[in-house]
Amino acid sequence: MSPSAEVCHALLSSPGTRYEDLGPDYYERQASTRRQIAHHVGKLGALGFEVTLCRLPEPGPGPGQANSTRAA
Numbered sequence: 594m595s596p597s598a599e600v601c602h603a604l605l606s607s608p609g610t611r612y613e614d615l616g617p618d619y620y621e622r623q624a625s626t627r628r629q630i631a632h633h634v635g636k637l638g639a640l641g642f643e644v645t646l647c648r649l650p651e652p653g654p655g656p657g658q659a660n661s662t663r664a665a
Contacts, residue, residue: 594602604610616622634644 600612604612630646634646637644
């Protein structure tokens with residue numbers, strides 16, 4: 594199955610799902626991020642550190658910020 598057919602299938606089989614174009618340099622950015630992570634983890638390992646990684650949660654609206662779903 595071609596990538597475009599896979600996208601069409603995923604969108605049609607999940608009503609309410611929206612397509613978001615990731616941009617022409619998406620894969621290069623991902624490769625760059627993975628390369629940087631591997632480099633820094635390797636450097637810390639060489640210095641005698643054990644490294645455990647976990648992704649930070651996405652920030653939500655902070656105190657004092659308007660909630661866009663709240664009625665005026």
